[in-house]
Amino acid sequence: MFEFQVQATDGAARAGVLSLPHGEVRTPVFMPVGTQATVKTLTPEEVEGLGAQIILGNTYHLYLRPGHDVVRTMGGLHAFQGWSRPILTDSGGFQVFSLSDISTIGEDGVEFQSHIDGSRHLFTPERVMEIERALGADIIMAFDQCPPGQSSREKATEAYERTLRWLARCRVAFDRIAAEDGDGPLQTLFPIVQGGIHPELRVASARGTLASGDWHGIAIGGLSVGEPKPLMHEMLDTLRPELPDRLPRYLMGVGYPDDLLEAIGRGVDMFDCVAPTRNGRNGAVWITAEGQVNIKQRRFLTDAGPLDPECGCYTCTRYTRAYLRHLFVAGEGLSMRLLSIHNLHFLVNLANQARDHIIAGDYAGWSRAWLDRFAAGKAAAVAARG
Ligand SMILES: [Zn+2]
Structure with missing residues (x-):
């Protein structure tokens, strides 16, 4: 389970198969986003019908509404939303900064106010692991600090170093919760590489991430957040030699059709973006x-x-x-x-x-x-x- 097999390569581009508890995913793959346990306006049958192999759920939104305990009680996200193929949940790290009214970040985690009713909440790495466990996706993302696009070297350093410390806490919590919950869903935890638009920070983040555990995949965060496209390409070119071939590479929040092809040519395997549904609406x-x-x-x-x-x-x-x-x-x-x-x-x-x-x-x-x-x-x- 969770094995990734590269079946063919062409230059840096790869075609592979990722084995997940709810099915195999052929890569490169685009994953539709189902923010609130629904790919907006579509039934699961329609999403399957258009060929989607795996979809996303958003931890921030589902934690606030209906609540992760409700989802767990209802059998996890797959049962709750009637989707039998694989699911990936993000960690809410991006949303607590972009959507919530006030967020205060500290070493322990991020305190934020709900964009729905103003109530106050704290996301820590441990808390996010509990929430993502309750949601029950095949792939769950580590809690990270995603700095704004084009952040200074100082800010980007602070964010990637904190992300590494949080990753270590996520790993411990993930293993502990999985051990306590023996009959629960089979899940794997993907770490997230940060480092902004600074090549040497990207490399340091990737090396720190790979040294901190045995992973089944690796994500690249903090790109396509307002930086010029050539910079995104440069970061992908910088990271490619750092990332082992055996891990699927997930470029978060990307993208548009041209971004997809450019990134596939630079060795990326997995993508998600709200643009297709948001633009459609x-x-x-x-x-x-x-x-x-x-x-x-x-x-x-x-x-x-x-x-x-x-x-x-x-x-x-x-x-x-x-x-x-x-x-x-x-x-x-x-x-x-x-x-x-x-x-x-x-x-x-x-x-x-x-x-x-x-x-x-x-x-x-x-x-x-x-x-x-x-x-x-x-x-x-x-x-x-x-
Ligand atoms: Zn069409």
């Missing part, structure tokens, strides 16, 4: 030949074509652009569902296509052509609007 959709466009544009008024002629998703095989535009402009709930299905399928399928091309040995050429076309389409769409 806002009417922004990805079209292979056009980049990202908004469905409410007037040019779609009587467009009888599918949203993306190259997409095989439920939305693209059943509905016209004109109808999707109408639903969105009229504020119909179905529009959010159909656009989310398309956007999620787009990314899930893009990761699958990347996998096929890695196995075929032509990833570099294929991804470069795909990225060039996507960028040109995006530029043309902007020019047409302007």
